[in-house]
Amino acid sequence: MTQAPNLLNLLSPYNIVVYMLIFTRLSGLMQSAPFFSTITAPVMTRIWFSAIIAFIFYPLVYTSKNFIIPHDMAEFIILILIEFFIGFLIGFIANLLFEGVRMSGNILSIQMGLSMSEALDPATGVSSNEISRIYFYLTTLIFLATGAYQMLFIAVFNSFSAIPMGALPLFDSQIIGSTIHLFGSIFKIAFGVALPIFAVLLISDMLLGMMNKMMPQMNIYMVALPVKIYIGLFLILALMSATNVYLQGVIKNYLQAINLLFT
Numbered sequence: 001m002t003q004a005p006n007l008l009n010l011l012s013p014y015n016i017v018v019y020m021l022i023f024t025r026l027s028g029l030m031q032s033a034p035f036f037s038t039i040t041a042p043v044m045t046r047i048w049f050s051a052i053i054a055f056i057f058y059p060l061v062y063t064s065k066n067f068i069i070p071h072d073m074a075e076f077i078i079l080i081l082i083e084f085f086i087g088f089l090i091g092f093i094a095n096l097l098f099e100g101v102r103m104s105g106n107i108l109s110i111q112m113g114l115s116m117s118e119a120l121d122p123a124t125g126v127s128s129n130e131i132s133r134i135y136f137y138l139t140t141l142i143f144l145a146t147g148a149y150q151m152l153f154i155a156v157f158n159s160f161s162a163i164p165m166g167a168l169p170l171f172d173s174q175i176i177g178s179t180i181h182l183f184g185s186i187f188k189i190a191f192g193v194a195l196p197i198f199a200v201l202l203i204s205d206m207l208l209g210m211m212n213k214m215m216p217q218m219n220i221y222m223v224a225l226p227v228k229i230y231i232g233l234f235l236i237l238a239l240m241s242a243t244n245v246y247l248q249g250v251i252k253n254y255l256q257a258i259n260l261l262f263t
Contacts, residue, residue, distance in 0.1 A: 013069065014069050017069050017070070017076070018058070018165065019054060019055075019058055020080070021079060021080070021083045021165045021166075022054040022057050022058055022061060022083075022160075022165075023050055023051055023054040024080050024083040024084050024087070025083040025084070025086055025087040025156060025159070025160075026050040026053050026054050026057070026087055026156060027046075027047070027050045027084060027087065028083065028084040028086065028087025028088035028089075028090075028091065029050075029087040029088070029090055029091040029152060029153075029156055030046040030047075030049065030050050030087075030091070031046075031084075031087075031088055031091065032088045032089075032090075032091030032092040032094075032095055033090075033091030033094055033095065033149075033152055034091075034094055034095050034097065034098050034140070034143055034149075035140055035143060035144065035149065036049075036091075036149075037095065053153060057156075057157060057160075060157070061157070061160045061165075068166065079165070079166060083165065086159060086163055087156060087159075090152065090155050090156060090159065090258065091152065093179065093182055093183075093258055094152055094155075094254075094255065094258060096182065096183060096186050097139070097186070097189065097250070097251065097254050097255075098136060098139055098140075099186055100185070100186030100187070100188075100189035100190045101135045101136060101138075101139045101189060101190070101193060101247070102128065102132045102135065102136050103186065103187070103189075103190035104132075104135055104189070104190040104191070104192075104193035104194035105128070105129060105131040105132030105133070105134065105135045105136070105194075106129065106131075106132055107190060107191075107194040107198060108131050108194050108197055108198065108201075108232060108236075109129040109130075109131045109132065111197075111198055111201045111202070111228070111232070112131070112201065112228050112229050112232040112233075113225050113228055113229065114129055114130065114131060114229065114232075115129060131232075131236070134236065135193065135243075138240075138243070138244070138247065139247055139251070142244065142247050142248055142251060143251060146248060146251065146252070148251045148255055151255040151256070151258070151259060152255065152258075154259055155258050155259045155261075155262060158259060158262040159262045161262065162261075162262035163262070175261055178257065178261055179261065181257075182254070182257055182258070185254065189250055189254075192246060192250070193243060193246065193247070196235070196239060197232060197235045197236060197239065200231065200235055201228055201231060201232060201235075204227065204228060204231055205224075205228075208223070208224045208227070
């Protein structure tokens, strides 16, 4: 068991280096984690938030028995880059969950005929369609309302035990396999959200095709486009409650899987 830091020696080089490494790992998380990495979150707010969380983590993590303070600037920069990479990787894996939800919006937009109606999303700084933004903001609200963001900080805290400061991030086959599984699960999330609505829209395409065969004189394209938009929007609103319940379970299970990577 590590000994608590001496309060009379907080400004020693050893304690400052340890605090900076904890702060750097949290800063990497802030640069890629859901919600925190959006362009609407001010950079200074993220920096100060990382500093406060690092101050809370410091007496809990403190240092590893094998940690040796770097002797030159080059070694210190390497440690900083390693810590930033670990935090960034945790946030990046968590952000894949939101990309899976955004993918479901793209699938539905193509099926509804709204794939061309893309505009700049002020939250992410990239172009996206309206359906993707609806699901993205819904997932963000669930992420904040359920306190799921706390599990990200728990994952960072656990990572100090799995990958101590000053150690190279050597990942075994189990961690690599679990990470690949999390990467692949974004397709499962995307189809889990979009499949019920996609199936109804596909059936409507088949019915409209049959109608076109029965009445060739009708301009079925002019009829199908608004009909599919109305059906899609109605189903999105009708299934919003069920989607909310589904996403709550998905977010919880996904973040728990991230925590298991470091236990």
